[in-house]
Structure formats: C-alpha cells, structure tokens
Amino acid sequence: MAMISLLEAFIASLFFLVFLCFFLHKKSHGGPILKSWPFLGMLPGMLVQLPRIFDWTVEVLEATNLTFSFKGPWFSGTDLLFTADPKNIHHIQSKNFGNYPKGPEFKKIFDVLGDGILAADLELWEDLRKSSHALFHHKDFEKLSVSSNTTKLKEALVPFLDNASEKNIIIDLQDVLQRFMIDTSSILITSYDPMSLSIEMPEVKFSEGAEPGEEAIFYRHFRPVIFWKLQNWIGVGLERKLKNAFFNFDQMSEKIVSSRREEIRRGKREASMDVLTYYMNVDTAKYKHLQPSNDKFIRDVVLSLLLAGRDTTSSALTWFFWLLSKHPQVMTKIRHEIKTKFDPTDLEKLVYLHAALNESMRLYPPIPFNHKSPSKSDVLPSGHKVEVDAKIVLSMYALGRMRSVWGEDASDFKPERWILDNGSLRHEPSYKFMAFSAGPRACVGKHLALLQMKMIAVEVIQNYDFKVVEGHKIEPVPSVILRMKHGLLVTVDKNI
Numbered sequence: 001m002a003m004i005s006l007l008e009a010f011i012a013s014l015f016f017l018v019f020l021c022f023f024l025h026k027k028s029h030g031g032p033i034l035k036s037w038p039f040l041g042m043l044p045g046m047l048v049q050l051p052r053i054f055d056w057t058v059e060v061l062e063a064t065n066l067t068f069s070f071k072g073p074w075f076s077g078t079d080l081l082f083t084a085d086p087k088n089i090h091h092i093q094s095k096n097f098g099n100y101p102k103g104p105e106f107k108k109i110f111d112v113l114g115d116g117i118l119a120a121d122l123e124l125w126e127d128l129r130k131s132s133h134a135l136f137h138h139k140d141f142e143k144l145s146v147s148s149n150t151t152k153l154k155e156a157l158v159p160f161l162d163n164a165s166e167k168n169i170i171i172d173l174q175d176v177l178q179r180f181m182i183d184t185s186s187i188l189i190t191s192y193d194p195m196s197l198s199i200e201m202p203e204v205k206f207s208e209g210a211e212p213g214e215e216a217i218f219y220r221h222f223r224p225v226i227f228w229k230l231q232n233w234i235g236v237g238l239e240r241k242l243k244n245a246f247f248n249f250d251q252m253s254e255k256i257v258s259s260r261r262e263e264i265r266r267g268k269r270e271a272s273m274d275v276l277t278y279y280m281n282v283d284t285a286k287y288k289h290l291q292p293s294n295d296k297f298i299r300d301v302v303l304s305l306l307l308a309g310r311d312t313t314s315s316a317l318t319w320f321f322w323l324l325s326k327h328p329q330v331m332t333k334i335r336h337e338i339k340t341k342f343d344p345t346d347l348e349k350l351v352y353l354h355a356a357l358n359e360s361m362r363l364y365p366p367i368p369f370n371h372k373s374p375s376k377s378d379v380l381p382s383g384h385k386v387e388v389d390a391k392i393v394l395s396m397y398a399l400g401r402m403r404s405v406w407g408e409d410a411s412d413f414k415p416e417r418w419i420l421d422n423g424s425l426r427h428e429p430s431y432k433f434m435a436f437s438a439g440p441r442a443c444v445g446k447h448l449a450l451l452q453m454k455m456i457a458v459e460v461i462q463n464y465d466f467k468v469v470e471g472h473k474i475e476p477v478p479s480v481i482l483r484m485k486h487g488l489l490v491t492v493d494k495n496i
C-alpha cells in the first residue's frame, strides 16, 4: 500500500511539474529553441509547439544551423535529434545507409505495419524492394494503373465535379482526392473497387479510422512507450481509433485474401497484374524471404503498399490545388502548356506542370518527416554524435524551406526555380529535394505517382476552376502524413 501511495505521489508531482513548466514556458518565451527543465527536459516547450510542430521545426532548424537536439523527460526515452542538413541526410540515407536501418524503435512505433516494406529491414526488405520494383516497372502493371485512373476520372471524378458545379455545392477537395486514391489504389492492389468516390459520398470504414490512426502514430514519437502502449491496451484517445481502424482493416484483408485464394484454387482467377495476385504467386526461389502462402504476410505487404501510395498522392494533390488557387498566374501557365503541348501518350512533355508539382511538394512534402536510428554509434557530418538507437528525425518539411539550402526566396511558391535556361526540368539531388526520400530506400512508386498526379491535374485544370471558401482556415494536422486539418473547402466552376 505504502508503495502505491508513493507511486501516486510521484506521478501527481510529475504532472504538477509538467503543468507548472508548461504555463511558465507559455508565458515566458515563445522562441523556437526550447528551454530544458530539470527532470522534464524540453517537454513543456514541446507541448506548446506540438500543434504547430512543422512550422516550429522550420524555425528551430533555421536558428540552429539545421540540426537541433531535443531533450525529453528524464529516462523517458524520447530524446530526438532533428535535422534538415542535406549533408546529414545524404550521410544517413546513402553514404552510411547500412548503419541506419528502420530499426527496432521504428518497428515499435509503426507496429501496425508488421513485415511490410515500409517497416522491414535487411534481407526481407531487400526481397520486398526488388520484387516491388519489378512489379511497379512491369508494363502490364503500369497499364493497369493508367486504365484504372482513366476510368475513375471519367466515371467518378468528372461526374462528381460536374454535379458540384451545377448545384453550386461546397465540397471538401481533400476528401474527394482521398476517395479517388482509395479507389484507384484498391483496384491496383486487390482489383476490388470500393466505389468510395461518388455523389452519395458513402462511409469508408477503414479510411475514416486511418486518419486519426496516423495521428496516433505521430504522437507516439513524443510519448514514453509505456504511456501509449497503456493507452492502446485500455483503448482510449487516438490509440483507440488506431486500434479500431486496423481491426477493421484486418477483417477486410482476411476476407479479400481468403476469397482470392479460393478463386485461385478453383482456377477462376484470370491472370491479372494486381499486387495481391503478384505476391500470392511470387517466386520464392528468387525471393527467399517472402511467404506467399502466409495470410498475415500478404496482409502486411498489402497494407504497406496501400498506405505508401494512397494518402501520399492525395496529400500532394490537395496542397498543389490549394497553391494554384493562391497563384492564378501559375494556373494560367499550366493551362497554356496543356493547350500547346499536351500529348496523352507522353506526359513528360508537360515540364512546367512537373515543375509546379515538385515546387508544391518541396513546400508541402506528403511525408513531412522520417525517423532513423543508427545501429552503431556515429558522428554526423554536422559534428553531432549519435549513440546506438538514438532517434533522428529527418525533417523534409523544414528541408524544403531552409534559406541556406534554397535561397532567400525559399518560402515562395515559384515553379520557375525548377526550369533550366534550355526549358528542361532542373534535377535537384534527393537529399536536397526529399519528398520521395533519398538513397536505396527512396520511393519505389515515384514514377507511378507522378504519372497519376499529372493525369488528374490535366483533367481537372483543363475543365474546372476552384475557389477556396472565404475565411476557410488552412493548416496541417500534426500527423505522419501532411493533411489539411480542416480539409480544403472549395466551390467548383466548370469551364465551358
């Protein structure tokens, strides 16, 4: 009993200290460099900054020559090294890649991913990487992607926008684009079309839970493991939503996998190029660490690919259309380029459109940060020493806005910075423009994503005008995906 009272008293005084420092910090200074308190480290200051974490990383990394060491509470295991230094990024992602696996800490935080490519390491990752690269660069898979996008544009997005324009309805463009991606990704991965994008806007069970789930994963980076594990076990707050979302996903996955196995057994399944069929028949002589007959393994493979491609692309397009609404001169230039150079069989010709997409992802990278841990202690090019399993946060959001990296106009939206004097697209090294990550673990779906974004952008920009609803607040939600907190509310006008 005495032990319990002592523990309660300790927890109560800890809470008292956090709140005291939190209010003192809020009152005393709002600078980006956080004050370190006894026992509590920089937590009080971080609590103030969390709702605007992305802008805070820009300010703090600009003020600290691109690398900042965050001290968490005593023994909480939440110390973090934030960096947006291209030299550190190049070192971690490429030069010393072998020393920076995703690691056990990443696996703990992203436990829902299981053995999928986003969380895997070593030989398993190598097999997943090689096999998904082979799939994504297969002509039939690319054809499936183009045909599913063409059909969804014609049969879902266009009728939806036409209806909104005719009836003068306010729509949430972010939600619309997410639904478009839910449907096309699902077709690509399982050949199943959930038809989530339609005028009726049906409920989408897994997706509605996935958004708070991604927020829960974000907050896990700043909380002691024991804390969020307890929340998850009891089932409270965002952790409850995360648990429910993945319970729904697991049920859905079980049904889809078992019915596909049944179809294959009965010989009913025609040769198709979706991800599910590919991985159920994957060549285990070539890829020894893959387990095509294990349903849990297939679930993990599918989930990683679903999350990797779906929310990223819809986030990129949402910020892109919002930036266009604020920069009509860019919209006019893209329209002119489409009018004069558009060739549906060669979207590479739309150089200015590509430049505008890059520029948008420089300022609003769909994955705003990445998390790495060294397996052996190391010294980064910036001079910072990192111990085994230290948590390093690579901030892609801050990297795209650093004046020392992009120049004094870093915060301006200027697609022209991507165009060379000869009119072709400027290539920037991936450790400087890191929206698709860098090094051996860079995005496998980059080509597919750019193709899809261009197809959607051409269709929408040619035929519609958007106006953002007056007074609508635009801010990112703290999450592992850069989503707009209040959506993107717009009215639509069809160009006749």
Ligand code: HEM
Residues within 6 Å of the ligand: 117, 118, 129, 132, 305, 308, 309, 310, 312, 313, 316, 365, 366, 367, 370, 434, 435, 436, 437, 440, 441, 442, 443, 444, 445, 446, 448, 449
């Ligand atoms: C605008 C759209 C996209 C962006 C900005 C993007 C960005 C990224 C980033 C930053 C990573 C590194 C993540 C990490 O290391 O934790 C990544 C990895 C990955 N992406 Fe993408 N992605 C996009 C679209 C896609 C699409 C459409 C697919 C496929 C359908 C895809 C498949 C993957 C895969 C499989 C990986 C894991 C690579 C590995 O770990 O080896 N991505 N992506």
